Amino acid sequence: MNRKTGERVSLLAGLVLMLALALTPAPGQAQGGKWTPEEQMKVKTVGAVVPSPDGKRVAYTVNEAVMDGEKSEVLTHIWMATADGADTWQFTGGEKSASNPRWSPDGKWIAFTTSRSGKNNVWRIRAAGGEAEQVTDVKSGVNNFAWSPDGNWIAFTMNDPPSDAEEKARKEKNDANVVDENFKMSHLWVIAVEKPASAKREARQITRGSFHVGGFDCAPDGRSIAFSHQPTPRVNDWPSADVSVVDVASGERKTLAATAAAESSPEYSPDGKWIAYVASDVPVTWANATYVHVVPGAGGTARKLAATPDQLPNLLGWSADGKWVYVTETRGTVTRLSALATDGSAARDISSGDGVAGGTNLNRSATAAGFSWQASDRAPEAYVTRLDNYAPVQVSKANASLPGHATGRTEVVKWKGADGMEIEGLLTYPVGFEKGKRYPMLVVIHGGPAGVFTQSYLAGRGVYPLATYAAEGYAVLRPNIRGSGGYGKKFRHANVKDWGGKDYQDLMAGVDHVISMGVADADRLGVMGWSYGGYMTSWVITQTRRFKAASIGAPVTNLMSFTGTTDIPGFVPDYFGAEFWENPDIYKQHSAMFNVKGVTTPSLIQHGERDERVHIAQGMELYNALRRQGVETRMVTYPRMPHGLSEPKLQMDAAKRNLEWFAKFVPAGK
Numbered sequence: 001m002n003r004k005t006g007e008r009v010s011l012l013a014g015l016v017l018m019l020a021l022a023l024t025p026a027p028g029q030a031q032g033g034k035w036t037p038e039e040q041m042k043v044k045t046v047g048a049v050v051p052s053p054d055g056k057r058v059a060y061t062v063n064e065a066v067m068d069g070e071k072s073e074v075l076t077h078i079w080m081a082t083a084d085g086a087d088t089w090q091f092t093g094g095e096k097s098a099s100n101p102r103w104s105p106d107g108k109w110i111a112f113t114t115s116r117s118g119k120n121n122v123w124r125i126r127a128a129g130g131e132a133e134q135v136t137d138v139k140s141g142v143n144n145f146a147w148s149p150d151g152n153w154i155a156f157t158m159n160d161p162p163s164d165a166e167e168k169a170r171k172e173k174n175d176a177n178v179v180d181e182n183f184k185m186s187h188l189w190v191i192a193v194e195k196p197a198s199a200k201r202e203a204r205q206i207t208r209g210s211f212h213v214g215g216f217d218c219a220p221d222g223r224s225i226a227f228s229h230q231p232t233p234r235v236n237d238w239p240s241a242d243v244s245v246v247d248v249a250s251g252e253r254k255t256l257a258a259t260a261a262a263e264s265s266p267e268y269s270p271d272g273k274w275i276a277y278v279a280s281d282v283p284v285t286w287a288n289a290t291y292v293h294v295v296p297g298a299g300g301t302a303r304k305l306a307a308t309p310d311q312l313p314n315l316l317g318w319s320a321d322g323k324w325v326y327v328t329e330t331r332g333t334v335t336r337l338s339a340l341a342t343d344g345s346a347a348r349d350i351s352s353g354d355g356v357a358g359g360t361n362l363n364r365s366a367t368a369a370g371f372s373w374q375a376s377d378r379a380p381e382a383y384v385t386r387l388d389n390y391a392p393v394q395v396s397k398a399n400a401s402l403p404g405h406a407t408g409r410t411e412v413v414k415w416k417g418a419d420g421m422e423i424e425g426l427l428t429y430p431v432g433f434e435k436g437k438r439y440p441m442l443v444v445i446h447g448g449p450a451g452v453f454t455q456s457y458l459a460g461r462g463v464y465p466l467a468t469y470a471a472e473g474y475a476v477l478r479p480n481i482r483g484s485g486g487y488g489k490k491f492r493h494a495n496v497k498d499w500g501g502k503d504y505q506d507l508m509a510g511v512d513h514v515i516s517m518g519v520a521d522a523d524r525l526g527v528m529g530w531s532y533g534g535y536m537t538s539w540v541i542t543q544t545r546r547f548k549a550a551s552i553g554a555p556v557t558n559l560m561s562f563t564g565t566t567d568i569p570g571f572v573p574d575y576f577g578a579e580f581w582e583n584p585d586i587y588k589q590h591s592a593m594f595n596v597k598g599v600t601t602p603s604l605i606q607h608g609e610r611d612e613r614v615h616i617a618q619g620m621e622l623y624n625a626l627r628r629q630g631v632e633t634r635m636v637t638y639p640r641m642p643h644g645l646s647e648p649k650l651q652m653d654a655a656k657r658n659l660e661w662f663a664k665f666v667p668a669g670k
Contacts, residue, residue, distance in 0.1 A: 034431065034471035035405045037655040040459050041065045041648060044398045046380040047359035048100060049370030052107045055363060056083050057127070058370050059091065059101040059110055060382040062398045065461060065648035072649035078112060080127075081395035083368070083384050088396055092125070092132070100144075103127070105151045105364060109193075111135065113142055122154060124193065136191055136203060143186055144215070149222045153192050155248075156203075157213050159184040159233075183232045186213045188225060190248060206251045214241065215265050219272045219297065223248055226256065226266035226275050226297075236568050238262060239284035243277050245297070256295060257302060260284070263293075265315045269322045270366070273297055274342070276325045278315050279304075281489075286574045287450055287496060288312065289489040292325055292340055305340045308347050311489045313338075319387075320366030326350075328360050330486040333412055333426060333454045337369065350390055356454045362387075374457040376410035376426070406431045407458040408470030415513035417482065417506030421494065425479035425510055426453050429519065430668075431471050440666050441475040441520035443511060443547075445529030445536045449483040449499065450492050463553060463606070463645055463654040464528060472659070473668030475519050481506035497576050499590045500539040507536070508544070522546070526666040528658065530554050530606075531614060531643065538592035538622055541601040549665030551604045551658045554614045554643055557622040558593040560584070565615035596625045602632040604661045606654050608641030634661075 042065070049060040063076035076097040081088035091110070092098035098114045104124075111124045117134055120141035125132040136142055138158050145156035162170070162184075169175040191203040207213055207227070216227035225248060230241040242258040243266050257263040262280040269276070274294050279302075281289045289311040295302035305325070313327035324339045327347075337351040337360065351357065355375035362369050369387055374380040379399035383392040410428045417423040430439050444464055446453050459467035469476050480486065481503045483495035495503045514520040527547045529537040534555030541550050556562045560580045563572045572587075573579050580587045588594040603626055607619035619635060626633040636657060638650045645651045 033403055033405050035407065035459050035465070035467035036471075037465045037468055037652050037659060039403060039405065040465050040467060040655070041067070041461055041652050043379055043402065043457065043460050045460070046372040046382050046396055046398050048361065049359050049372055049382045049384065050101050050103060050361045051083065051363040051368035051370045051384050052103050052127070053105060053363055053365040054107055055365065055368040055384075055386065057081065057107075058083055058382065058384045058395050059103065060359075060370065060372070060396060061099055061101065062396070063097070065651075067648050067652075072647045074646070074648065078110070079382075079396065079398075081382065083393065083395065085393045085395040091129075098123075102145065102147055103364065104147050104193075105149060109151075111145065111147065111154060113145070115141075122156060122191075133195075135193065135201065137200070138189075138203065140184070146216070146218055147193075148190075148218055149220050151193065153190050155188060155190050155206075155216065155218055155225055157186045157188055157216070159186050180232075180234075183212070183234075185211065185233065188213055188216060188227060188246065206248060207246055207253065208251065209253075212237075217267050217275075219268050220270060221272055224297075226268060226277075228264040228266060228277075234567070236570050239280070239570075243275075245275075245299075254299065256299060257293070262288075262290075267315055267317050267325070268297065269294075269318050270320055271322060274322065276315060276318065276342075278313065285493075286568075286571050287483070287489075287492045289492070292327065294325075294342055303344065305342065305344055306346050308338060308340070309488060310486055312485060313340075314360075316360060316369075317362045326362060326369075328357065330452055330454060332424065332486050333452070333480070335454065337371075350387075354455055356456045357383075374460075376428070376455045376458050377407050379457050379459070402459075405459070405467070405471065407467045408476075409433070410455065410458060413477075413510075413513065413517075415510055417509050418502035421482060421491075421502075421506070423479060423481060423506045423510060425477055426455065427514060427519070428458060428466060428470050428476040428478075430473045430475055432473075433475075433519075436518065438521040439473060439475045439519060440524035440526070440668055441477060441511070441514060442469055442662060442666070443507070443525065443527045444476060444478045445507065445527070445533035446478070446480075446484070447529070447531035447533050448485065449495060449503070449532040449535075450485045451532065452480055452484045452486040453478040454486070461648070461651060463530065463651055464551075464658060465655045468655075468659060469662075472663070474662070474666075475514065477510060477514055477520075479507050479510040481510075495575075497586065499535065499575065500543075501590075504536065504539060504543060507540070508546075511546075524548065524666050524669075526550065526662045528553070532556065534614070535592070539590075539595075541599050541603060542592050542595040545600055547601055549602045549604075549662055551606065551661055552619070552622065553606045553654075554608065554611055555592075555605070555618055555622060556614055557591065557618045559587040559591045561621070562614065562618055563587075565617060567612045593621055593625065596622070597629075599626060599629065599631055602661075602665050603634075604657065605633065605635040606638070606657070607635070608638045608643060608645060610640060611643045613643040 078091040080091040096116045122136040139161040140159040143157040188207040211229040214228040265278045292305045293302040316326040357371040360371040370384045382396035385392040414424040528551035530553030538555045623635040
């Protein structure tokens with residue numbers, strides 16, 4: 001849970017950051033050597049950048065891939081830096097990750113979560129250093145936590161632990177499950193920070209009932225906690241989320257916001273008189289639009305604040321004077337930190353320029369914001385800025401030792417899609433690009449469909465090694481076709497009831513645009529994507545033979561069977577306006593499996609074996625249909641993996657297979 005900061009901010013909007021970056025040579029642009037999937041796995045991710053209450057220090061997390069011997073995991077640890085960036089050092093270590101750093105209100109302690117004791121629990125350590133001490137000891141693991149305003153206790157959420165009878169049944173292998181029954185709800189608990197002299201700490205549950213607690217925030221006086229909740233832990237139930245307030249001492253609960261909208265992310269104002277929260281449009285849709293509201297903390301009528309440009313704000317917290325709330329949001333291919341006036345006047349941007357910020361946190365004393373920042377040619381690092389004089393300072397050196405390989409220039413390109421709608425995307429030129437020479441081009445399609453391609457570091461870890469593609473001589477196009485996030489509600493809803501229709505036309509118009517620029521070779525094209533990107537890639541090969549090869553990741557290939565096997569069964573019916581038994585024709589018309597006859601494109605299919613979002617059967621349906629038609633096809637499944645590939649060795653396996661697949665069918669010809 002993010003804590004609050006903020007005074008009125010200047011409109012320098014990142015100019016100091018932009019100037020500093022302009023004067024510093026960009027990592028990844030020096031010549032010599034080239035990116036490979038193995039090299040890209042060395043890139044570290046920076047997140048959860050949290051300034052101290054006095055703004056003088058910054059805690060942040062760094063995670064890296066560990067692939068030694070039998071290990072294949074991502075290890076996260078906390079680092080510390082001075083706010084001027086002059087000094088940085090590793091704060092936690094060991095073979096178990098330490099995440100989610102939270103400063104105590106007086107700045108003397110840092111609490112964090114780690115599985116050192118088996119389950120994920122809260123530990124604390126002096127900010128000056130020393131031995132860490134375990135605070136919670138829970139069976140089911142801590143989901144989220146926060147310090148009380150006085151620093152005397154910690155509030156946390158955890159799922160209901162198994163009962164003794166359930167533990168016994170599991171051990172005896174007599175543990176059958178009934179679907180959608182006996183949910184393990186998440187509830188709020190509190191625990192004293194200081195350990196009693198002669199006993200262990202005892203946690204106290206403060207919410208009870210048939211609901212699942214999500215995000216929460218403690219009132220400034222520590223007497224109450226505002227929290228979001230939904231009927232069950234099912235992902236599909238998020239549209240029914242509401243916000244309530246619970247009295248810490250008595251456990252008495254009262255409803256704060258419970259309308260037909262989905263309400264979440266409550267944040268108290270500094271004086272405790274108001275609570276800000278995020279609420280969706282009505283009716284609630286998966287191609288969502290949300291707005292910040294404020295409501296009296298004691299209950300009453302909520303007031304809707306001005307809409308943000310993308311209408312999907314991420315609420316961070318309040319300014320010290322209570323006149324503003326701060327949000328972050330995707331804006332096209334970049335991100336913005338913005339301020340919303342609580343009087344309802346228009347939002348105003350605080351940050352500007354290119355690049356992508358993430359892991360943003362506002363400090364408790366209302367003076368500073370911390371965030372990770374990256375750009376197409378710059379690896380992620382931690383930054384901090386005062387909010388009364390926005391001038392970000394880099395405080396980390398997590399990726400300082402990366403090889404100085406060229407990444408290939410990336411630029412925003414725009415073209416006219418279907419119906420004349422303006423579409424933009426990111427075009428990465430091959431390393432050593434020569435004007436007048438045409439290059440093979442690989443098209444990458446994002447997930448969602450409300451995902452969006454932003455100007456993140458090209459050499460980051462992933463199943464599609466973009467920097468390696470550029471190093472091998474490929475141009476890479478990442479189109480933000482209609483339905484993408486970052487461009488507002490109307491654009492995000494423009495593919496409703498039309499997957500594979502105008503969004504497909506937008507994609508192909510982008511391909512033609514890059515060909516018309518004289519960059520792409522029309523006879524050497526490849527296409528790939530994961531999830532909805534896999535849906536679109538499987539659709540593409542049923543519509544055209546222009547692509548010489550495809551890589552299809554966790555694809556939705558049959559909208560009917562997908563809806564019956566996914567953990568979000570309301571998703572496709574929402575987009576298409578009907579259940580499949582009500583309008584089977586629209587499901588068939590927009591499914592690759594009902595249009596698969598005659599496909600010839602060589603296709604590589606990749607899928608996690610424990611994918612609950614897109615069941616592996618979706619990939620198998622396509623694999624068998626292509627094989628039975630004699631199409632050169634290979635399907636690779638990944639043990640233990642859910643919807644995304646989280647283990648580094650398997651992630652690198654997928655990246656290398658993709659590189660080899662396109663090298664075979666769409667050779668760069670260098």
